[in-house]
Amino acid sequence: MLEALGLEPGVELVYRALLAHPSAAASALADEAGLVTAEVETALATLSELGLARCSAEQTYVAAPPAVALGALITDRRDGLRLAEQALVGLAEVHRASLAGQSIDALIEVVTGVDAIRHRYQQVQQSATTELRMFVTAPFVAVPPGENAAEPAAVDRGVRIRAVLERAVLEEPGATAEAIDSLRNGLDIRVADALPIKLVLADDDLALVPLTLDRAGEPGAVLLQRSGLVAALESLFEAVWHRAYPLELSSLGALTTRDEGGGGPTAMDRRILTLLLAGLTDQAVAAQLDLSLRTVQRRLRHLQDLAGVQSRMQLGWYAARHDWV
Secondary structure: OOHHHOOOHHHHHHHHHHHOOOOEOHHHHHHHHOOOHHHHHHHHHHHHHOOOEEEOOOOOEEEOOHHHHHHHHHHHHHHHHHHHHHHHHHHHHHHHHHHOOOOHHHHEEEEEOHHHHHHHHHHHHHHOOOEEEEEEOOOOOOOOOOOOOHHHHHHHOOOEEEEEEEHHHHHOOOHHHHHHHHHHOOOEEEEEOOOOOOEEEEOOOEEEEEEOOOOOOOOEEEEEOOOHHHHHHHHHHHHHHHHOEEOOHHHHOOOOOOOOOOOOOOHHHHHHHHHHHOOOOHHHHHHHOOOOHHHHHHHHHHHHHHHOOOOHHHHHHHHHHOOOO
16 A cells, blocks of 8 residues: 555565564564565565664664655655656647758657556646546447546646547447446536547647547557647537536436335436436336336336326437426
């Protein structure tokens, strides 16, 4: 857990053992941690250098209070990262200046292979400081659903994430549950019937565009630096975003099925309506919500009766006007 502060697992293990004893010798800590005495002595030397432990005259060791010692390490690391971020801004400007007047080849990098694309995908997300914008389409080649560790890290940094999902994505197994988790984490998500490309935009600096498979079956992608091409992709994203249907946690993520107001739509009804308005078929809605097709269609007939309408189109209009979704 403390590797981020530069403590190797063995050193952390000794520190934890030392915290459990007011004062202990290396041999006693070796028994406690299940290590040989030489390993413990090396770990104690490291802890002493970091200010996490001190040796008494009796050759016993005492642990420094975690709130003080670890707090100082965390502050040092945080200050170091802040300086690195400041350096990044300057280096990025130097890089952009060096590209001015260069050929288009300097602004484009072709990435080939699943591992290389996954690496660049994570790097592009990690580089964002303000906003990430994405087109998400199926199938998933480089990064399967639920394995994008850079996304929650970006949210933690305060980066806004807007994603447009192709309707087919919501038909993938577990897609609704993942969309709910993303909405709870603060992502803005909309759904479009179809998307022209996969896309990741980091601020207005970088764009990653995955390509179709080549003849050998090897996936590829293009990484674009700030340029007119990136500006064009930004305009494309914004145009699609404004036309796409928004997914809302209030209707998609409700857990209770209690009738609201004694006769209104239940929370499950709202989820059914939300997915239908996002463009899913009755069968796809049933699969996502773990319901039978018959149940979905029965609930929709009930909603039509409740709204006093004769068609699905009228039901969608009524639901939007009366805040059912």
